[in-house]
Amino acid sequence: MSAAEFVFGYLGGAVLLGVLIWIGVALYLAYTKTDLMLAHLKNCPAIMVRAPLRNGGPWGKLLLIGGISGIITFPNFYLKRGELSADDLSTFPASLRRKLILMQWSIIVLFSFAFLLWVVGKVVGWHK
Known part of the structure; x- marks a missing residue:
């Protein structure tokens, strides 16, 4: 195994660890802050359609938190369609909003980095 393969292995492990930590934080928020x-x-309406997911066990709660964090992070898309209330968005707690936005961007970065590692591995020929 070359040094480059070793480094890429560790980077892939770091991405996997980051995703597992993200899942843990998302589940913590789901079980403590969903209500x-x-x-x-x-x-x-975009949130209320997803509200029944809170009764779907851990997987449902992850989907609900992921949906809420996506809507809070990118509100303009939902505001234009009338699926998000501007009043509700303005009264949403700022600290929780920051956490959800940080979670959304961190998972985007983690998945992007994992995809980049995969592409580099394909180009170099480590993946058949």
Whole structure:
């Protein structure tokens, strides 16, 4: 095994560890803050459609938190379509909003980095 393969192996492991940590943080928020988030976003059809996921066990809670964080991070798309209430968005707790935005961008970066590692591995020929 070359040094480059060794480094890429560690980078892939770091990405996997980051995703596992992200899942843990998302589940923590899902089990402790879901009711608060849904209470603040009760006039948003895009959120209320996803609300039954909170009863779907850990997987449902992850989907709900992922949906809420995506909507909070990129609100203009949902505001233009009338699926997000501007009043609800403005009254959403700032600290929780920052956490959700950080979570959304961190998973985007982790998946992008994993994809980049895969592409480099394909170009170099480490993956058949």
